[in-house]
Amino acid sequence: MKKKESISNAGIYVILCVMSLIWLFPIVWLILQSFRETPQGAFTKNFLPLTYTTQNYTKLFTDTTLFNYPRWFLNTLVVAVASCIITTVLVLLTAYAFSRLRFAARRPMMNVILILGMFPGFMSMIAIYHILKAIGLIQSLFSLVLIYSGGAITKYYIAKGFFDTIPRSIDEAALIDGATKNEVFWKISLPLSKPIIIYTILESFIAPWVDFIVVSVIMKDNYNNYTIALGLYQMLTRENITKYFTQFCAGAVLIAIPITVLFIVMQKYYVGGVTAGGAKG
């Protein structure tokens, strides 16, 4: 029995090693390319770079006439922080309302939100653009924050699942003691919800770093207000890829590092939140 066990374990180690290699392969390639000196295009005869350089990184910050990487980085940071705060508050409040509060419109609202999520999103981008334009907010970073947090209500599902797992009796005890529902939320439910708070923060913080479609519709030709994702995307267009592919790799590595670190550090909570919320066990 013991022997069989160790054989199967060995098999698993082999599979895990092979899978890790496959999964890390493109990432390693990305990092290698970001240090490649010449040629700068995407297609080369040599799999490994012939010569290495750090210029791709330094150029991102020094050569900013066409691609203003530092500025885009800051833009993204500002948008990410702002929309992360607003989204987190809204998502948690919405989820709490659907999980804990009972009111006539509850079920219908949840159904409507479910339906809203099924339309392909970007068709509405044209309309959103013109609505923002009517309010006079177009091509601004604030309009991005509004859009990213505007979808908050549709993302309540996992957080609601989490709140559902907190025993109701705790709230009821507090309510009997004379607390208002407002107080129950802030003083009782929230402190018990660390995993889901972190999960929501993480998700909403990352969204602006990876989205390029919304930004491209909203910002159009306003280069200065691009976010990092759209900026990097521009580096791979037909006209630019030959000159900027290696810089794209460098820029991608630079944004992947903080997100990866965030993920690894917050892993425990992230998993806790998504497990409890996404799949009620």
Place this chain on the structure above:
Amino acid sequence: MKRKLVMLLTAATMVVSLVACGGGAGGNAGGAASQAAGGASSQESGGAEAGGAEAGGDVITLKVWGPQEEQALLQEMTESFKAQYPDKTFEIELGVVSEADAVSRYSEDPAAAADVFAFANDQLRDLVNAGALYEVEREADLAYINSEINALAIDSATLDGAIWAYPETADNGYFMYYDSSVFTEADMESLDAMIAAADAAGKKIFMDVSNGWYIASFFIGNGCTLSLAEDGTQQCDFNNAAGLAAAQGIQAFVDSSVFVTGDDSVFTAGLQDGSIAAGVSGTWNAEAVQGALGDNYAATKLPTYTTGDGTQAQMASFGGTKLIGVNSQSAHPAEAMDLAMWLTNEENQIRRFEARQIGPANIKAADSDAVRANIALAALALQSQHAVSQKDVGGAYWTPAEAFGTTLEAHDTSKDLQTLLDEMVAQITSGQ
């Protein structure tokens, strides 16, 4: 009875904010209805200013769209433009939109599009149909265009007897770059000789066959035509006997061992690492090709190819230009026209050539030793005898032609060539 106060509050703020914006849009020109029709930001930025500019010399804001590679140049040119008009205060903003994307970016929001923008001349019909352009009507402008711009370029900016834009370049076509250490000049006469030479040297010949722009070269070279019917639908006879013979020629080329396809980045990368020795491309790649080939850098017209009937046909090409148009939604059309004129005048066409090796549409600018000595432009000029105008190619052509090329490149023989051609032509002419 519970009160719905917070909802009330937010609705009030919503109403107020909407009122504010409504008021803003309506307020500029007074009468809400008459002006709401335009309803867009050009009026927010423009409507009020247009009146003011004439009266008090206010700031005139203009936006210019040009390709990324030309931003620095445009910056220079707009600065010198400002210097020309010391009595007016201009604020000129540059936006990056490549000539190929002008139509789609314009249609996203015409009112927020640039006042002055560059576009490839095959988009002229779409832009004119959409009511996007100011016609060139001022006498001074017409006089300049008619006397100093070459006839082909004028024709490319003309639609239904009217000139719609200011010709900027006359080099939007393609020809053959090659490595003179691999091919002799005699090799360059026919594709067969080129293939043999490349094969002997173990190198490849590049052509983006899965692209309607390039694949037309074979069909038109063998006598097929693309035209537009009265009602604007695309006419195409690529599925006739000559078209089939051309398609067989394409297939032979694609199936040969030296053929390689892809986009510009594949071409330049292949030149750099020495795997590609010749390729069909245009002047925009001249610098990159020259850099990669060094002393062996050469270019000439496209070769002849062997059709399915066994005859030799000269590969044709599209001859296009780049034009600068004035947005019909511009708040300062007169100044925008001045700027378009400035960007396309002789001096600036020379500047553009010097900076980017771009072929001038201005006759005097093109008439210099430097232009004549330019290898890429000389090849383009040779090819221009076999070039056709791209004006009669509508939007319906590109995707089916690309699909046809893709099928050949994939060596997909599940359908015979005639069926593929019929399907392609059916799609192109369906009017959609």
Place this chain on the structure above:
Amino acid sequence: MQKRAHTEGIGFLRYFVKGDLLTRLSFFLMGAGSLFRGQIVKGLLYLAIQAGYIYYMITFGAFYVIKLPTLGTVTQTKEFDPALGFSVIKPGDNSMLILLYGVMSLLLGIVVIVFYLMNIKTAYVNQVTLRAGGRLKSFRDDLKDLLDSRFHVTVLTLPVVLAAAFTVTPLIFMILMAFTNYNRDHQPPGNLFTWIGLQNFTQVLYGNPLWSNTLIRLFLWTIVWAFFATFLNYIFGIILALMINKKGIRIKKFWRTVFITTVAVPQFVSLMLISKFLHDQGALNTLLMNLGVIRQFIPFLSNGMIAKITVIVVNLWVGIPYTMLISSGVLMNIPEDLYEASRIDGAGTVAQFFNITMPYMLQVTTPYLITQFVANINNFNVIYLLTQGDPKSLNLYQAGETDLLVTWLYKLTVNEQNYSLASTIGIIIFVICAAVSLLTYNRSRAVQEEDQFQ
């Protein structure tokens, strides 16, 4: 009691009949029934809404609402100006803005009507309360309610307002666009578009063979894609989680971190990179050729069938780590004695997987699976960034072999400016998603028990 039988609409007329002067005044002047009975702030707010909406309609909204039935009649015109030397263009109606702002104004109108009815009810209730000698709620009382018994109103108002502005209005606009002829030939600013009824739908479904063929082919591929993308990721993700969590496997944290790294690298980066990586002339083909494994490049992304397989496989790369993360926690919740019991019965690992693990997982994560399936039907990113829908095919209208309905829709708007056709397809996608969800969602136990959970 019998009065309850009245419908709400007639109910409000009843308020008029039975109301006193102030209540009746509220029918014309919002807030009158509150303002003049001492609820100053509330009354003023009602009044502000009425005034605001009227002002909004006069200065902005009415123009668009009036034009909504025709979507504009005035085309752009030119008028020669001898002083300038050219014809100045006078803007005409912009059908798109008429549609959008018309819809916006009407929706706003509905909100105002709701407040209007609320205002009447308030006025009547105030009237009754005062007659019965009661005390009206003060503004302070109302605020207090909002933090307690009406906390849901406080909490949901802002999300709802944002969703109304950025989700609902655009959606209605999009749906309506499917009933117009907004395409390349009817494009603002030079042209108007107008209502054409169901023509787009009949064209897509059977009128235009090329369109309907494309729709059917892409629909089938979309379903095949969504099926594999959802279930393969799901199963392999669970298997990966089981392997990592197996007793006796060491450095669990390391394995998990390796896979999480790929989740953390932004999708657009990894996908665009992989698309260059798998290109005919890309790094993988070059490597394999340099190693002598292959002589001709493998058309990973340029052959229709291979490209379809490639996108599904690449999607495994993207999706497995994520499923692994999610399922890890759930797996630990499976009672250990279930396994213990089956082990005594002599069940092997595989039997355990199918008899215990999968049934348990499926039961718990059905909602997640449905959400994933719908998300995959609309999975724009993976397809667009990897292949842009290519390779193109002559069997399809403006689409390629790997195009999903949603990427086709995107191309139709961006490349073809055929907004009406795109909207029509958007609605069709919605119907598919809704059907899938309705069929499965309400049968899932996890959803049915949502309410009795706690």
